[in-house]
Amino acid sequence: KNQVEQSPQSLIILEGKNCTLQCNYTVSPFSNLRWYKQDTGRGPVSLTIMTFSENTKSNGRYTATLDADTKQSSLHITASQLSDSASYICVVSDRGSTLGRLYFGRGTQLTVWP
Amino acid sequence: EADIYQTPRYLVIGTGKKITLECSQTMGHDKMYWYQQDPGMELHLIHYSYGVNSTEKGDLSSESTVSRIRTEHFPLTLESARPSHTSQYLCASSGPTSGSREDIQYFGAGTRLSVL
Numbered sequence: 001k002n003q004v005e006q007s008p009q010s011l012i013i014l015e016g017k018n019c020t021l022q023c024n025y026t027v028s029p030f031s032n033l034r035w036y037k038q039d040t041g042r043g044p045v046s047l048t049i050m051t052f053s054e055n056t057k058s059n060g061r062y063t064a065t066l067d068a069d070t071k072q073s074s075l076h077i078t079a080s081q082l083s084d085s086a087s088y089i090c091v092v093s094d095r096g097s098t099l100g101r102l103y104f105g106r107g108t109q110l111t112v113w114p
Numbered sequence: 115e116a117d118i119y120q121t122p123r124y125l126v127i128g129t130g131k132k133i134t135l136e137c138s139q140t141m142g143h144d145k146m147y148w149y150q151q152d153p154g155m156e157l158h159l160i161h162y163s164y165g166v167n168s169t170e171k172g173d174l175s176s177e178s179t180v181s182r183i184r185t186e187h188f189p190l191t192l193e194s195a196r197p198s199h200t201s202q203y204l205c206a207s208s209g210p211t212s213g214s215r216e217d218i219q220y221f222g223a224g225t226r227l228s229v230l
Contacts, residue, residue, distance in 0.1 A: 031216075041223075043120075044157075044204075104158075107156070
């Protein structure tokens with residue numbers, strides 16, 4: 001069964017600290033993995049997208065890694081800010097954009113305290 | 115900033131009412147989607163469209179219907195709302211973007227529906 005599991009379910013950190021969110025998937029075949037940020041009451045916003053051949057991608061203070069062999073990905077947030085408080089969702093696609101379907105994780109709820 | 119808009123943002127209605135959730139995008143994307151999301155849960159695809167006059171049901175069974183008469187509009191309709199329809203509905207569109215071979219999905223802000 002194709003699944004996307006994220007951990008931890010929730011996380012509280014102090015402003016300025018770093019954190020790492022995990023994503024494990026069993027989706028096969030694999031096309032690409034995406035990380036989204038979803039603020040409360042808003043739609044998700046794309047942070048990174050990685051294909052099979054990419055093992056790291058950065059977007060400002062966000063760095064995503066991908067190990068396609070172990071089917072694991074992580075999202076590292078550096079020097080957290082209050083505005084980083086949101087749900088971070090891992091999404092895996094099983095084919096190319098035209099035909100692929102997306103498998104969504106339940107997200108990690110990150111809270112950054114001052 | 116994505117150019118995809120949903121209205122209304124919030125809607126509280128009584129059981130049995132007919133409602134239409136609006137979604138429009140100005141990016142010229144052919145592909146559009148409707149997702150349902152309950153608090154703390156993953157998004158579930160309920161409808162998608164790959165272009166004008168093309169609509170398909172998603173993975174999650176839904177009593178809603180959609181239409182795609184124009185590229186930019188993808189409204190979702192519930193003929194007779196019930197309390198079980200209470201949820202957040204997210205519309206998205208996808209298309210190519212510079213710097214990536216894969217389509218990127220852009221989401222609207224969502225409509226939070228409460229059926230009493």
